[in-house]
Amino acid sequence: MSRPTALINARLVDPATGYDGPGAVLIAGGVIIDVAHKPDLGALTPDVEVIDAGGALLIPGLVDIRVKTGEPGAEPKETLKSAALAAAAGGVTTMVVQPDTNPAIDEPAVVDFILRRARDIELVHVYPAGAATKGCQGQRMAEIGLMREAGCLYVTDADRPIVDSKVLRRVMSYAKAFGALVAHRPADPWLSAGAAASEGEFSARMGLPSVPAIAERIMLERDLALVELTGAPFIVDQVTTAGALESLARARSKGLPVTATTSINHLSFNEIDIGDYRTFCKLDPPLRSEDDRQAVIEAVASGLIQVIVSAHAPAPAEDKRLPYDEATPGAVGLQTLLPALLAFHHEGRIPLIDLIRAVTCAPADLLGLASGRIGRGAPADLVLCDLNAPVVIDADKLISKSKNSPFDGRRLQGRVLRTLVDGRTVYSA
Template sequence: MLNHAPRPLQFLNARLVCPASGRDEIGSLLIDNGVIAEVGSDVRPAARAEQVDCRGHVLAPGLIDLGAFVGEPGAEHRETLATASRAAAAGGVTTIVARPDTTPPVDAPEIVDYLTRRARDTASVRIHTLAALTKGLEGREMTEVGLLLEAGAVAFSDGPRSVASARVMRRAMTYARDFDALICHHVEDAELAAGGAMNEGELASRLGLPGRPCAAEALVLERDVRLVALTGARYHANLVTCADSVAIVAGAKRRGLPVTCGVSAAHLTLNENDVGEYRTFFKLAPPLRREDDRRALVEALADGVIDVVCSGHDPQDVETKRRPFAEADDGAIGVETMLSAGLRLVHAGDVSLRRLLHAMSTRPAELLGLPGGALKVGAPADLALIDLDAPFVLDAAALKSKSKNTPFDQARLQGRVLRTVVAGHTVYPYA
């Protein structure tokens, strides 16, 4: 990232949308020395600043993507910090929170330090790191929570793996509580989901594919909620995908437990029928569920039961996707399309723009203790200028990610990012 102070930058005639304060008005915003210096309807043009006429388009806090796979170290053929950050910038994402399932995994302070230095040298957006919850992501022995926090980790997760042992999870929660650290957990019983290629149900049977039941998700989530009640730890379910999970999280929140959850933009806007004739770009983990589950997720987002919308960014190379459906690897890219896909819900009237942006920016910042997510004086100048109405057909080949495995290839979308700013520097369009 660039470190020198950029020239002051002012956005004029913008629709200022700030989920943190509830602001939604036409006005201006001035950036000076990498932070927001002035914002509101009464801000006058500053002669010394570069000026951008927004023509009524939305100016919002930059998005924070919680839990994206960025490739480095060990999987640079799938993605790198540089390519992931370029894709993020094109999608209005100003902060990536990277998964720990790299090679080697992020289970030691020196690996956190390496990623921090590597991101500083090669990334154009902010990169923060999820540290491994257990050593080697093996679910047997917890990592050094305090040392990893000191090194710069923002939360703890075993990435796409679930900790099977309730004893290990309880111990990890107890230590995390003492450090006020957030645990981000993949909620799926590996044994119950083993061998499954898509959502278990009638469609899987008709396609002749083994299924992954919703119960695999609900069982682990229910266990974890009980452990939260026992320990008092802050807990975030990375990806919930079904109505049963929504009900469990809603119940935990009614009891006042520090439980939150996230959902991917793909699970909010697609369902198992999109698999169609064995289309492997729709093979995700967790899998796309039934339409009634998708609707339950959308309603839970609108109601505030679901806290975070993320990309579920999981790049795969062509060879691992160009296989029979049951043999293809799980995963899809999503950091560049997260906002445009989510705007489908706004245009359909299912979710308000402010609520969507809250889940993509403000709430992740709150959960992780990051300073972004708001349009306020003194906040980091991490911003996205968005044309909500711009229609386009997605061309996977034009995406900035190194891999191109998107389920939205040739999809008709509405809403594009016009400009992305990180610490006052314009990172998209690229210089």
Template sequence: MTVLHFTNARLINPETLSDAPGSLTVVDGVIREACKKPAKGAVVIDCGGKCLAPGIIDWGVKIGEPGERHRESFRSAGLAAAAGGVTTIIARPDTNPAIDTPETLEFVTRRAAESAPVRIRHMAALTKGRDGREMTEIGFLLDAGALAFTDVFRVSADSRALSRAMTYARSLGALIVGHPQEPVLSKGGAATSSKFASFRGIPAVSPMAERMGLERDLALAEMTKVRYHADQITTAQSLPALARARAAGLDVTAGTSIHHLTLNELDVGDYRTFFKMTPPLRSEEDRQAIIAALADGLIDVIASFHSPADEESKRLPFEEADAGAVGLETLLPAAMRLYHAGHLSLPQLFRALALNPASRLGLAQGRLSEGAPADLVLFDPDAPFLMDRFKLRSKSKNTPFDGARMEGRVLATWVGGAEVFRSGE
């Protein structure tokens, strides 16, 4: 029997929304009722007054296996996650080929278990080839371990096909993850419509495209009664529709990206492609509205939407460059910007980073309660550092925070009570 006793900790509990000194006991990888004194033979870990919280569950991570291992492998993603306090990765199915068959899902599940020091679970494609027409074998994919179903950024314009897939998913209790964008209107858009985009000559998309896509998805969710999650809500215009769906009792949740919470459209500056995202960065007014919705609980989840891209894919004219940024190692320090600005408390942040994604996906992690897996992160929310993208453990280095002054350093990470990372600094 292996017993760990974490003492002198600042416990961040997202279930009780408490932030208080305390201790934590772990027996054979499972959290037990806290006691002030360690049991005989326990390994005592002095947290030095730093924050001990549930490990982050990062929902929507792109990993390059299969097909693009040069961008990110399960091993490199797992090492980056551990260094960032992420103990569970929820991986996307937008691979090459897509994760749209039980055989492909079983392959990536096995590869992840063999290669990564953290937990990796997968979403599967909703339609074959993510083409938006013919649904995948949802039942078999559920049996193979799929947590949810999504075509990620390929939004189907065929509402009839989507409604069929949702109806079938509803019969199986499966969760559908949608990317709220009107596909025709948003096609080719590299920035949000604004004076800034016009001045820079960047092809732009109206923020109304997000609301239109969300309204369509919510109408289908109401019609089919499916469990639905909107992966990225980034505009103020989308919030009333989301609030109405919640008030009507629909089984609907929503997430947003850490980049849309901490950056805005002006950060693109002189066509800096590391700031090109999907959806594009929004106005400062939108950013503030999404932060308020997160604080109020209307938006449930914060994720990094880790999207590795090689140098050749980013060193192109802005409208031609790949969208997205890596985020497994920058998610926590970027989230600390919201804490230090007074927008959210640490328990509120970990509610969105750990508890809510675990609850929505039916996972036991994301908690400090007795019986939960001991997936933990020890961090210093005030430790300052200068972000250097070449020190990131991800194979790809496309972060918009390169050279930025940040606060919040991960000191150690445990998965099932086993230490998978400890800072050397």
């Protein structure tokens, strides 16, 4: 066991309690045993290691519920260890990995494999999301109940929409019986087929195959109707368009058990950022119009969208150095999530405490985790951050095995100084 640790002289922001002010924290045995809403904790015993934060921001460790890795099956893209190292450097202390691996996470044995690998790595907390259907193929329901017992936090087919409404209804009904959440990407598969960009004047000028924004709303309306039918708790996986937000607001007004996420990429970029066919900005769903981006930012500010994810999706250079419409979509994001998020605080768009809530206690509460808060008895998963430190993102220096970051070259503010998981320092700048 490591010695007790005191973090003092910090700006403590804890969205779970709504506190933003001076603070200090005492850690022992992997948990928080005392919190003071003042710069220090008073007299401490000689065995306590004292870390003076020097006024730095102290927040709960980030909880990222949508992370892709290559393990098992595509380790050259990303391993669980390289993803965990990137997460620690980015202040992410808990991540949920997606099931569309090879083999897919569609049975208890693969869930157990992920959990055992995470324990062996001993960095950040890693949990699997289970496949909703066998092989994420959208045809036969996976072993949802057994995977839930084995430790998966929710079920999803990741980027692949479940087209058959009867299959999705069965998944929802079965998952509800086991208290499991269902996440689904809203994208009409026929309108989306072969698309590399969002439909509009820009994609037409670029000559890129495109998808209309309405494709998201069409599938979301179907999904919300099934939620109303089954009563299953549901995660809308990455809302990116203004039209879909209208459907979401209507569902929430009806009291449906729906939580929405969006990615930091769709908050930070629009379709113009594709520029001269910049494949680092090819994402799935594709980057949208500026009007859609502004609508999503407002939805986060209002609380209509409760959770922000990195949508970490590594792709090696050979999959990105291709013509734009042939390149693999996706971007790494574990290490850039926090500074990119803080940009909205520096711009005065969203209060700091609300931004931190969307990546800490909101996703933790959604998945039934004890983390995401700074309180007595809570896990000592914490991040010290210099809120105002300038950061220039250099994709080549990112820890992920893949370097496909749309933030490459962007100037941001906010540098992780130290990341603690269960009281252990897993990253120090």
